[in-house]
Amino acid sequence: MKIDDRKYMILQAIIDDYIMTAVPVGSRTISRKSGVGFSPATIRNEMSDLEELGYLDQPHTSAGRIPSAKAYRLYVDQLMKHTELNEEDTRRIQEHLNKRTAQVEEVIRQAAMVLSDMTRYTAVVSGPTAKEITIKRLQLVPVTDSAALLIIVTSTGMLKEKLIPVPEGADADQLYGLSKLLTESMAGKSLSEAREQLGNFGTKLGQHRELMSSVIDVLDNQLDGDASTPLMVGGRSNLLSYPEYSDVEKARSFLAVLESREKLGTLLRGNGVEFTVRIGPEIDIPEFADCSVVTASYHIGKDTTGTMGIIGPTRMDYARVMSVLNYMGKAISDLLSGDRE
Amino acid sequence: MKIDDRKYMILQAIIDDYIMTAVPVGSRTISRKSGVGFSPATIRNEMSDLEELGYLDQPHTSAGRIPSAKAYRLYVDQLMKHTELNEEDTRRIQEHLNKRTAQVEEVIRQAAMVLSDMTRYTAVVSGPTAKEITIKRLQLVPVTDSAALLIIVTSTGMLKEKLIPVPEGADADQLYGLSKLLTESMAGKSLSEAREQLGNFGTKLGQHRELMSSVIDVLDNQLDGDASTPLMVGGRSNLLSYPEYSDVEKARSFLAVLESREKLGTLLRGNGVEFTVRIGPEIDIPEFADCSVVTASYHIGKDTTGTMGIIGPTRMDYARVMSVLNYMGKAISDLLSGDRE
DNA sequence: TGTTAGCACTCTCACGAGTCGAGTGCTAAC
DNA sequence: GTTAGCACTCGACTCGTGAGAGTGCTAACA
Numbered sequence: 001m002k003i004d005d006r007k008y009m010i011l012q013a014i015i016d017d018y019i020m021t022a023v024p025v026g027s028r029t030i031s032r033k034s035g036v037g038f039s040p041a042t043i044r045n046e047m048s049d050l051e052e053l054g055y056l057d058q059p060h061t062s063a064g065r066i067p068s069a070k071a072y073r074l075y076v077d078q079l080m081k082h083t084e085l086n087e088e089d090t091r092r093i094q095e096h097l098n099k100r101t102a103q104v105e106e107v108i109r110q111a112a113m114v115l116s117d118m119t120r121y122t123a124v125v126s127g128p129t130a131k132e133i134t135i136k137r138l139q140l141v142p143v144t145d146s147a148a149l150l151i152i153v154t155s156t157g158m159l160k161e162k163l164i165p166v167p168e169g170a171d172a173d174q175l176y177g178l179s180k181l182l183t184e185s186m187a188g189k190s191l192s193e194a195r196e197q198l199g200n201f202g203t204k205l206g207q208h209r210e211l212m213s214s215v216i217d218v219l220d221n222q223l224d225g226d227a228s229t230p231l232m233v234g235g236r237s238n239l240l241s242y243p244e245y246s247d248v249e250k251a252r253s254f255l256a257v258l259e260s261r262e263k264l265g266t267l268l269r270g271n272g273v274e275f276t277v278r279i280g281p282e283i284d285i286p287e288f289a290d291c292s293v294v295t296a297s298y299h300i301g302k303d304t305t306g307t308m309g310i311i312g313p314t315r316m317d318y319a320r321v322m323s324v325l326n327y328m329g330k331a332i333s334d335l336l337s338g339d340r341e
Numbered sequence: 342m343k344i345d346d347r348k349y350m351i352l353q354a355i356i357d358d359y360i361m362t363a364v365p366v367g368s369r370t371i372s373r374k375s376g377v378g379f380s381p382a383t384i385r386n387e388m389s390d391l392e393e394l395g396y397l398d399q400p401h402t403s404a405g406r407i408p409s410a411k412a413y414r415l416y417v418d419q420l421m422k423h424t425e426l427n428e429e430d431t432r433r434i435q436e437h438l439n440k441r442t443a444q445v446e447e448v449i450r451q452a453a454m455v456l457s458d459m460t461r462y463t464a465v466v467s468g469p470t471a472k473e474i475t476i477k478r479l480q481l482v483p484v485t486d487s488a489a490l491l492i493i494v495t496s497t498g499m500l501k502e503k504l505i506p507v508p509e510g511a512d513a514d515q516l517y518g519l520s521k522l523l524t525e526s527m528a529g530k531s532l533s534e535a536r537e538q539l540g541n542f543g544t545k546l547g548q549h550r551e552l553m554s555s556v557i558d559v560l561d562n563q564l565d566g567d568a569s570t571p572l573m574v575g576g577r578s579n580l581l582s583y584p585e586y587s588d589v590e591k592a593r594s595f596l597a598v599l600e601s602r603e604k605l606g607t608l609l610r611g612n613g614v615e616f617t618v619r620i621g622p623e624i625d626i627p628e629f630a631d632c633s634v635v636t637a638s639y640h641i642g643k644d645t646t647g648t649m650g651i652i653g654p655t656r657m658d659y660a661r662v663m664s665v666l667n668y669m670g671k672a673i674s675d676l677l678s679g680d681r682e
Numbered sequence: 683t684g685t686t687a688g689c690a691c692t693c694t695c696a697c698g699a700g701t702c703g704a705g706t707g708c709t710a711a712c
Numbered sequence: 713g714t715t716a717g718c719a720c721t722c723g724a725c726t727c728g729t730g731a732g733a734g735t736g737c738t739a740a741c742a
Contacts, residue, residue, distance in 0.1 A: 026705050039715050044706070062705050062722045137513070139482045143494050151492075153484050172478070172524075176517055183513075236577065237596035246589050248581055255578035255596075367734050380686050385735070403693040403734050 003053060009036070010046050011055055012079045015067045019315045022243050024064030069280040069314065072292065076277050076318050083319050085327045089118060093324075093331050104128065104336065109232045111308065111332055116235020118324050121312035122258070126268050127230035128298075128306040128336065130154065134190050138182040138215070140166065140175040148175055150218055164214040182215075195219045231265070233258055244290060244313045253287045267293055268307040275322065280314045290314050296325040298332040306332070344394060350377070351387050352396055353420045356408045360656045363584050365405035410621040410655065413633070417618050417659050424660050426668045430459060434665075434672050445469065445677065450573045452649065452673055457576020459665050462653035463599070467609050468571040469639075469647040469677065471495065475531050479523040479556070481507065481516040489516055491559055505555040523556075536560045572606070574599055585631060585654045594628045608634055609648040616663065621655045631655050637666040639673040647673070 013033055014025045027040040027047060036043075047065055050056045055074065056065040067075070085093075096114045097107065108125045115123035137153040148166045166175065186194045198216050236258055245251040257263050263285060276295040283293055288311070295309040308328060310321045354374055355366045368381040368388060377384075388406055391397045396415065397406040408416070426434075437455045438448065449466045456464035478494040489507045507516065527535045539557050577599055586592045598604050604626060617636040624634055629652070636650040649669060651662045 024705090028705080040705090041707095041715055041717095042713085045714090048707080058706090060722060061707090062703095062720085064705065137483065141480045141482070141492050141494065142478065149492065149494075151482050151490065153482065153490075172521070180513070235600070237593050237600060240589055240593035240596065248587050248589055248592060251589060251592060252578050252581035255581065259576070259578060365734090369734080381734090382686055382688095382736095383684085386685090389736080399735090401693055402736090403691085403732095405734065 003050075007046055007050060008079065010043060011050055011067075011071060012075070014047075014056070014065060015071060015075050015079070015315075018067055019317055022313075022315060024059055024066050026064035029064070067315070069282070072279045072314055072318075073282075076279070080319050083323050085323045089324065090327055092118065093328055097331055097335055105230050105232075107332065107335060108230055108306075109234075111328060112232040112234030114234075115308060115310060115324065115328060116238055119310055119312070119317075119321055120235070120238050120241070121310050121316060121321070122236055122239050123234045124258075124264055124268060124309045124311065125232050125234075126265075126307045128300050128304045129229055130304040134188055135186045135194050136188075138186055139179040140182075142166075142170070142172050142175055145169070150215060152218070162218045164211070164218065166211055178211075191219055231261055231268075233264070239312065242313050244315075254291075257285060257287045267311070268295055268309050273297075275325075277318065277322075292316050292318075294318065294321050294325060296322075296329045298329045298336070300333065300336045308332075344391075348387055348391060349420065351384060352391055352408070352412060353416070355388075355397065355406060356412060356416050356420070356656075359408055360658055363654075363656060365400055365407050367405035370405070408656070410623070413620045413655055413659075414623075417620070421660050424664050426664045430665065431668055433459065434669055438672055438676055446571050446573075448673065448676060449571055449647075450575075452669060453573040453575030455575075456649060456651060456665065456669060457579055460651055460653070460658075460662055461576070461579050461582070462651050462657060462662070463577055463580050464575040465599075465605055465609060465650040465652065466573050466575075467606075467648045469641050469645045470570055471645040475529055476527045476535050477529075479527055480520040481523075483507070483511070483513050483516055486510070491556060493559070503559045505552070505559060507552055519552075532560055572602055572609075574605070580653065583654050585656075595632075598626060598628045608652070609636055609650050614638075616666075618659065618663075633657050633659075635659065635662050635666060637663075637670045639670045639677070641674065641677045649673075 010030060013030050013036065017025045017029060017033075027043040030036060030043050031038060031040040047056060050071075051058060051065060055068055055071040057068050058065055093114055096110055104127055108127050112123045112125040115125070134155040135152060136155050137151075139151045139153070140148040141151065142148050143163060146165055146168050147163055148170075150162050150164050170178075185197065189197065195216055198212055198219070236255060239245055239254065240251050245254065267283070267285070274297055277292065278294075279292045280288075280290055283289075283291065290313060291311055292314045293309055293311050294316075295307050297305050297307055299305050308325060310316075310325060312321065351371060354371050354377065358366045358370060358374075368384040371377060371384050372379060372381045388397060391412075392399060392406060396409055396412040398409050399406055434455055437451055445468055449468050453464045453466040456466070475496040476493060477496050478492075480492045480494070481489040482492065483489050484504060487506055487509050488504055489511075491503050491505050511519075526538065530538065536557055539553055539560070577596060580586055580595065581592050586595065608624070608626070608629075615638055618633065619635075620633045621629075621631055624630075624632065631654060632652055633655045634650055634652050635657075636648050638646045638648055640646050649666060651657075651666060653662065
């Protein structure tokens with residue numbers, strides 16, 4: 001069976017209506033719509049075809065039809081009209097991001113909040129991670145007699161810091177000297193190169209061996225970037241407004257997934273692609289079987305990227321979500337790049 | 342009307358039962374309990390009295406009774422048996438906290454997760470804040486040509502750091518020199534004293550005026566400690582398992598409150614008291630009218646404290662919650678103090 | 683005087699029957 | 713190819729009924 005223009009048109013009308021109402025769409029509803037010049041009976045025939053083709057489902061005989069995951073896929077790929085974000089919304093984003101907080105965590109949190117507020121879905125934003133980080137500077141700042149803060153400044157301007165033990169009695173100037181030494185030998189190296197070099201370096205330094213092993217620990221930890229990347233979620237409660245989640249048990253298990261950093265991580269893993277739309281079963285988390293996830297990336301410099309995701313019901317307003325994400329991606333990129341360059 | 346021992350006993354039995362089942366308790370149920378030697382009829386008379394005294398409510402004529410907020414208050418203050426945490430649970434806490442992460446944020450997050458897991462309620466944990474912070478050291482670490490990280494090391498070993506702009510071309514050694522200068526003149530001062538002094542100091546330094554005003558900005562920001570304290574929530578989804586939240590709208594507005602840092606802050610504000618129990622209407626957040634909040638403090642050194650809170654239904658298992666919080670308070674105090682001394 | 687058995691009463695909850703309405707599929711006519 | 717007509721289906725809602733749990737009251741008992 002061929003799928004002709006009229007079928008596309010009807011399918012689009014059904015999806016548009018269902019996105020708005022969440023109520024199965026009947027033939028009369030479509031027929032009444034302006035621009036459709038056919039009677040309910042004709043629509044019914046087409047709908048029957050579309051069902052056979054797998055684009056529509058019927059909850060029960062005497063209800064209307066609802067779009068299948070396959071239909072949403074088609075919708076996102078072909079039918080949907082991409083729009084630009086209107087001026088009011090862009091202003092709103094700028095307003096919320098313009099507080100020069102400079103701290104990545106804070107920006108990420110703000111972004112998650114604004115995204116969820118504007119879409120009325122749930123938003124997840126991850127902090128930036130670099131593919132190829134090289135070290136620019138290592139510095140030790142004394143904190144107590146026996147502990148110092150190790151700060152790693154990277155080529156991308158990103159920072160990692162961690163408290164590590166140092167030999168008692170080391171004073172600020174000594175630590176500064178050591179920092180200079182470390183910086184000189186480490187500058188320009190990637191984290192893993194640095195880690196290796198530090199192994200040799202440490203044995204030479206003798207007395208500082210303990211210190212070095214602490215530094216290595218930190219590097220190891222940072223190499224496993226996932227665990228240390230900030231991850232902010234906004235609008236957890238939003239989804240509960242939709243009839244899809246009128247069942248508390250469903251809502252509960254949905255929220256439980258949001259509490260797992262690990263699962264959120266897989267959700268955001270964007271394969272480096274700029275935009276990703278995953279619909280219902282395409283996400284391999286059973287609790288999200290009737291959710292869709294749209295992700296987008298933002299960039300700082302050449303090779304530092306972060307990901308933002310919007311989680312909503314499969315019948316989400318894809319066009320709006322994508323335009324919001326698109327604009328937000330640029331906004332965050334600008335904001336964070338500006339601070340670091 | 343006097344409230345005698347038997348009334349206390351019956352009230353306790355009713356509360357204990359209701360905490361377990363969330364179902365209105367009838368006279369027969371109490372009568373059947375071992376240790377109660379009275380017929381349902383006698384119990385009924387006592388229950389009728391307790392209702393008149395305001396300790397029991399009746400959802401409708403032919404249902405059992407449920408404890409009122411007043412009853413829970415009495416329960417917490419007098420009736421409840423305080424218990425020690427059993428060995429298995431203490432081991433579990435130690436296990437989860439023992440990963441020497443050293444980073445406050447991570448410890449706080451872990452604590453929130455363990456607390457919520459162990460109680461099956463929702464947990465909120467705030468980072469430590471000091472009443473009387475004095476500055477021990479200020480240090481600038483170059484990050485890019487025109488930005489540096491300002492690190493404030495305080496008397497309590499706590500750290501605040503923030504990225505600030507610096508004049509272009511300032512190299513690492515210059516910044517280190519400046520750091521030494523700043524540290525010398527600021528050491529031992531409180532944040533607000535430092536802020537004031539910096540005003541004068543800055544005008545003298547001429548060329549560094551801009552830099553100084555950035556430093557002042559940071560201090561101002563840190564003085565308003567609330568905004569910068571980390572705040573972690575665990576087990577958001579837990580409460581949805583309870584019949585109290587079988588209504589989605591209720592669940593939604595509950596979760597919405599959890600998304601507001603501000604409201605969470607007021608929830609935790611413990612007035613410096615070691616333990617706080619607030620029951621239903623005693624919390625002045627309408628969405629929490631049938632919740633209770635139990636908070637406890639942990640301590641680092643003499644004057645640095647943080648707060649942990651458990652949010653559950655009013656019929657929560659207060660005895661368990663308090664014993665878990667009690668132990669966790671000690672555990673966190675030990676963990677964080679150990680790292681910093 | 684305190685305790686208990688007995689009993690009528692109340693109210694919720696679960697169940698089933700009946701009705702309504704939205705929507706379908708099919709057929710026949712245009 | 714399109715449409716009107718019609719019988720049919722199925723969920724949502726309403727109403728009535730009966731069971732069950734629990735109460736309050738009264739009268740009897742120790």
